[in-house]
Amino acid sequence: MRLYIFPVTIHTENDGIFIFISAILCCTLEGSRACVRNYLNRYMATCVPGMEFVVVDEIKEIYKIINNISIKRGKVIFDCLTVDANCDRLRCIDNLYKLFRVFLVGRHKADLTDIGARVTDIDFETDSKAKRSIIVSASRSGKHTYSRYDVAYQIGRALVDTGRYVLGDNANHELAIRADIADDSCSIYKQLTSSQLRFRGEFFSAPGGLRPPIAHCLVRLSKPKSDDVFYDPFCGAGTIAYERSYFKSKKIYASDLNSDVLNIAKSNLKQSAIIFSADATRSMMKDRSVSTVVTNLPWGKQIAVEDIYHLYFCFLKELKRILIANGKAIILTDQVFIITSLCDELGTQCTQMTELSLHGLHPMVFMLQNNWEEGLSWTPPPA
Numbered sequence: 001m002r003l004y005i006f007p008v009t010i011h012t013e014n015d016g017i018f019i020f021i022s023a024i025l026c027c028t029l030e031g032s033r034a035c036v037r038n039y040l041n042r043y044m045a046t047c048v049p050g051m052e053f054v055v056v057d058e059i060k061e062i063y064k065i066i067n068n069i070s071i072k073r074g075k076v077i078f079d080c081l082t083v084d085a086n087c088d089r090l091r092c093i094d095n096l097y098k099l100f101r102v103f104l105v106g107r108h109k110a111d112l113t114d115i116g117a118r119v120t121d122i123d124f125e126t127d128s129k130a131k132r133s134i135i136v137s138a139s140r141s142g143k144h145t146y147s148r149y150d151v152a153y154q155i156g157r158a159l160v161d162t163g164r165y166v167l168g169d170n171a172n173h174e175l176a177i178r179a180d181i182a183d184d185s186c187s188i189y190k191q192l193t194s195s196q197l198r199f200r201g202e203f204f205s206a207p208g209g210l211r212p213p214i215a216h217c218l219v220r221l222s223k224p225k226s227d228d229v230f231y232d233p234f235c236g237a238g239t240i241a242y243e244r245s246y247f248k249s250k251k252i253y254a255s256d257l258n259s260d261v262l263n264i265a266k267s268n269l270k271q272s273a274i275i276f277s278a279d280a281t282r283s284m285m286k287d288r289s290v291s292t293v294v295t296n297l298p299w300g301k302q303i304a305v306e307d308i309y310h311l312y313f314c315f316l317k318e319l320k321r322i323l324i325a326n327g328k329a330i331i332l333t334d335q336v337f338i339i340t341s342l343c344d345e346l347g348t349q350c351t352q353m354t355e356l357s358l359h360g361l362h363p364m365v366f367m368l369q370n371n372w373e374e375g376l377s378w379t380p381p382p383a
């Protein structure tokens, strides 16, 4: 017999008035199915950490009725009855998974066989009697004497041993299984979205390019409207403008200094945007002609910039010139200090919307808004 102890939570208040202790003890007999929970309608969407709330909004908009929403870092978990048919309409997510089973696991290598044994009877709803090719991935957090690779291998081997599956590879498989181990619990999911979803099929990227789902989240944060005149002045491969074209607009403009990336943007965007070569600090857009800017500025790392402070200063002044009075700019950069101090200096309203976790960095999403009504004394520097 094994005794499993789930995490014990203790909440206290300083004055000692309120103390709450919760503990769940769970005993299982070896090989028994106790402490196994099966799920029918629970899903997990993954996304860049920091954008979970945007994903929740999108899921609610698409599926209307969802329940039991919970957010973990980079994950949104929810119950819904009608997910499978529409999952490729979710553009803010990296992937969507369906949860099948959660069970208790031991922490030692000797427990791996047990983990394998607990997945073999799961019906992954593959709609076929033929053998399915599978891949298995795993994540692990907490103290264990096995690795996530051991877990993935064990589950894959156990499933293949049933005779219902064969091993596939990343490029060729019909079923992708995911196991997430967190301390004493293991959750088993099937991936519903194809890996192509987040790369948008034939979309080409450029250095410093954003993953399309992140670009889509930025666009959603701008609250797109059908009469928007939209502009990305640091467009790179055009990822943000491409995601903006998913919504109605009056016009979409995109520009960049680098002619190589502009060629990539042209092949990505085709007729959906007006693409031109321009320095974002003197953009050629007319005064007060743009309602929404969404852009990913160079952070001075992957894309080298001689004087980043000067670039940001001139760009924020240019923003003041081109945005309509109640226009807004959603910008992504890790140069938080520069943006906040420049906004102070220029009298631009600046809101820090959310911090992302991306490639080991923590860029901030800002919303800048014009908060003046009178004409401008500043004119762009000569080209």
Ligand SMILES: C[S@@+](CC[C@H](N)C(=O)[O-])C[C@H]1O[C@@H](n2cnc3c(N)ncnc32)[C@H](O)[C@@H]1O
Residues within 6 Å of the ligand: 205, 206, 207, 208, 209, 210, 211, 233, 234, 235, 236, 237, 238, 239, 240, 255, 256, 257, 258, 261, 278, 279, 280, 281, 295, 296, 297, 298, 299, 303, 311
């Ligand atoms: C972080 S990347 C943008 C990537 C883009 N969001 C994407 O997903 O492909 C920054 C871009 O700014 C461009 N850039 C740098 N300085 C510029 C300037 N002064 N004016 C216009 N574009 C500039 C670079 O060529 C680069 O493509």
